[in-house]
Amino acid sequence: MISDKSGEYLVKLAKNAIKQYLETGEKITKDENYPIELDEKLGVFVTLNKNNNLRGCIGYAEPIMSAIEATIDVAIAAAVNDPRFPQVTLDELENIDLEVTVLTKPEIIPVAHYSQYFDEIEIGKDGLIIQKGYSRGLLLPQVATENKFNVENFLEHTCIKAGISADSWMDESCDVYKFQGQIFK
Template sequence: MLLDQGNVLLAVGRAAIAQALNLDFQYPVDESASWLQDWGASFVTLTQHHELRGCIGSLEAYRPLVADVRSNAVSAALHDPRFLPLSADEFETIAIEVSILSPTQRIAALNEADAIRQMRPGIDGIVLEYGRYRSTFLPQVWDELEQPQQFLAMLKRKAGLPVDFWAADLKLARYTVSKWRETDGMEDYRHG
């Protein structure tokens, strides 16, 4: 995707949050473009003062990309269970990042060491599934968890599993993302 498309996705996300907060925010976006109507999976991450403020997404494409970004933006702002809902007063203090996910690709691993060898730091987002347990980390999480062993351990913890857990039927999959981020939150919309 192109930079211009990324800017459209950021605007779609911000406009959706503004509408959910009943704020008067106008940013002209033509949502009829064919690429926005293609099915896509996205994650929307909100930060406030460089700290996580919400992150919700879809691992699989099941609706038009524009609808997925809109819904995930509102969910990240208002329904991430780790945070209180975003207030109208906070709207101008958040920065939005939109990540568009590739289809997942299964990692066939004989054991945990084999899985770790196959992980590509800084490139792969990883999905972990074991029975009713499921979690994912976007590739951006490698910035904080640089070692594959640590990345996988924290992914297991996020799923509710012990960090040293391994089972033959544990499933791992990888994906990549194209991502765009507002540099200074609302500042991006005050210029131009």
């Protein structure tokens, strides 16, 4: 994964990216002195919280672009494109806490029977992606901890996020992936 210094850099970058976009409508460019390890392609999510309530969360689960470019993109998207919330305003930005989660590449959890998920998923460490057909849902590792989910609750809520029935994770046609995340605030 990445160093703490790089993680702190991403948090500042995310806040600056949102601020510049809200002020000018333009995307920030990376400066020359960024940590070089952020050129690595990594999955990244940016979560916005206001008064300990979710205010926006968007990300890339797959490593499709460099961590630095992904952070800029998803920070802006979390502030202005999360369909669950109105666009963040410049005035409200100072009261928003930012969290950047850098992800490992998601890996399918191979099981012969769904009961094996209980041994393969570690609450507080693993995030989940559940896919059935074209439906796909993702929950970050911290969601299980924050909501005091056990493994079964975590699987059910990831299914609900995918828009499928809560027990779909037991279905052989459903793929369950896990990943880990480094959280920076």
